[in-house]
Amino acid sequence: MHIGILGTGIVGQTLGLRLVQLGHPVMLGTRDPAQLDEPKGRGPDARTLRTWLALAGSAASVGTFREAAASGELVITALSGVVSLEVLQTVGEASLHGKTLLDTSNPIDVSRGFPLTLFVKDTDSLGEILQRAFPTVRLVKTLNTMTAALMVNPHLVGHGDHTVFVSGNDAQAKAQVAELLRELGWHDILDLGDIATARGTEMMLSIGHAVMRALSPAEIAFKVVR
Amino acid sequence: MHIGILGTGIVGQTLGLRLVQLGHPVMLGTRDPAQLDEPKGRGPDARTLRTWLALAGSAASVGTFREAAASGELVITALSGVVSLEVLQTVGEASLHGKTLLDTSNPIDVSRGFPLTLFVKDTDSLGEILQRAFPTVRLVKTLNTMTAALMVNPHLVGHGDHTVFVSGNDAQAKAQVAELLRELGWHDILDLGDIATARGTEMMLSIGHAVMRALSPAEIAFKVVR
Numbered sequence: 235m236h237i238g239i240l241g242t243g244i245v246g247q248t249l250g251l252r253l254v255q256l257g258h259p260v261m262l263g264t265r266d267p268a269q270l271d272e273p274k275g276r277g278p279d280a281r282t283l284r285t286w287l288a289l290a291g292s293a294a295s296v297g298t299f300r301e302a303a304a305s306g307e308l309v310i311t312a313l314s315g316v317v318s319l320e321v322l323q324t325v326g327e328a329s330l331h332g333k334t335l336l337d338t339s340n341p342i343d344v345s346r347g348f349p350l351t352l353f354v355k356d357t358d359s360l361g362e363i364l365q366r367a368f369p370t371v372r373l374v375k376t377l378n379t380m381t382a383a384l385m386v387n388p389h390l391v392g393h394g395d396h397t398v399f400v401s402g403n404d405a406q407a408k409a410q411v412a413e414l415l416r417e418l419g420w421h422d423i424l425d426l427g428d429i430a431t432a433r434g435t436e437m438m439l440s441i442g443h444a445v446m447r448a449l450s451p452a453e454i455a456f457k458v459v460r
Numbered sequence: 461m462h463i464g465i466l467g468t469g470i471v472g473q474t475l476g477l478r479l480v481q482l483g484h485p486v487m488l489g490t491r492d493p494a495q496l497d498e499p500k501g502r503g504p505d506a507r508t509l510r511t512w513l514a515l516a517g518s519a520a521s522v523g524t525f526r527e528a529a530a531s532g533e534l535v536i537t538a539l540s541g542v543v544s545l546e547v548l549q550t551v552g553e554a555s556l557h558g559k560t561l562l563d564t565s566n567p568i569d570v571s572r573g574f575p576l577t578l579f580v581k582d583t584d585s586l587g588e589i590l591q592r593a594f595p596t597v598r599l600v601k602t603l604n605t606m607t608a609a610l611m612v613n614p615h616l617v618g619h620g621d622h623t624v625f626v627s628g629n630d631a632q633a634k635a636q637v638a639e640l641l642r643e644l645g646w647h648d649i650l651d652l653g654d655i656a657t658a659r660g661t662e663m664m665l666s667i668g669h670a671v672m673r674a675l676s677p678a679e680i681a682f683k684v685v686r
Contacts, residue, residue, distance in 0.1 A: 392685035434667035441660035
């Protein structure tokens with residue numbers, strides 16, 4: 235399945251590389267696809283897109299946001315939450331119409347530091363904002379409660395025995411996303427219900443960061459025990 | 461250890477009964493201790509205080525909020541978050557001075573229905589509000605991410621293999637609370653740090669309710685996998 239990923243930071247690169255390895259042609263979308271030699275993302279794992287293309291091989295490509303969205307049968311947002319809406323507006327609904335949009339973005343208020351704050355929380359969610367703005371898109375919020383490394387390798391902690399949450403209004407799109415999550419190694423895929431339940435997972439940012447600060451520098455994951 | 465519990469709903473009654481069974485004399489504090497025959501709390505588990513006293517035996521008693529707080533070497537809030545501050549003001553700092561206050565209350569905005577909303581969230585927490593109002597109290601926020609049944613019986617789900625969070629500024633008080641949690645059957649007691657980390661656990665209300673609605677009517681718990 236052709237997949238377009240909007241965003242070239244750690245999340246976009248990590249998801250893209252793994253999805254290519256799983257046999258999916260991937261195009262990463264970025265503001266300026268000509269900038270192949272600038273490190274993307276932060277920290278020691280930041281790679282240039284040239285390096286990423288060399289790693290990912292011939293099934294991988296880089297394009298504009300719009301090209302990446304148009305190329306994908308399924309589209310993934312791997313963006314900072316503050317720019318998700320703007321980037322999707324740049325792309326336009328035509329390139330996304332009827333497609334499943336796997337949204338990993340979180341409403342972190344990047345203008346503040348720690349403790350982490352959110353620009354939308356219990357009365358709305360970024361998932362709902364994006365779904366309202368693009369009503370013909372089948373938005374599924376998932377993978378937003380963990381690091382990029384864990385998204386593509388749940389076995390990094392606890393032998394993969396932990397939970398990934400899924401929120402969205404379209405059952406077919408959620409089934410498609412669940413299939414992709416299983417390919418990534420996920421077993422405990424918990425469908426929370428409609429997109430309003432994204433409030434719950436987006437607000438987990440706060441406990442997630444508190445736990446990571448308390449246990450630093452370990453990877454951590456949440457399991458719903460029942 | 462003498463324990464005073466503020467609140468006579470399901471949480472107060474359940475914690476009180478179990479703590480008496482564990483050998484701690486308990487006084488439940490309530491607005492009007494003469495009302496022994498009115499069911500407290502909601503749902504099928506709501507009991508009158510007369511029934512509770514009969515179940516709990518001679519080490520149990522009922523008094524005013526102030527009497528319960530004064531009686532306890534350790535004090536527990538088992539209150540709706542909207543009244544926690546007011547009840548503690550009724551009690552007064554003198555009855556709480558230097559004591560460990562185990563705070564289970566959550567900032568649920570009870571004026572609204574579902575999806576659940578909070579009257580304080582990422583920029584502050586109920587734990588911090590109470591700690592600021594009573595600076596000589598050693599406040600420890602814990603047990604606020606689960607039902608009353610699970611608080612006193614973590615083995616109800618997953619053989620007890622899940623996490624209880626602890627937040628507070630006073631290491632000695634947190635050690636005392638951790639000891640009490642171990643008596644209740646908890647093994648995975650995760651100290652998140654200072655009271656500001658209560659923002660994380662209080663904001664878990666949203667994911668907790670989403671999961672309970674998705675999996676209803678099972679008990680659920682969260683485990684930090686690392």
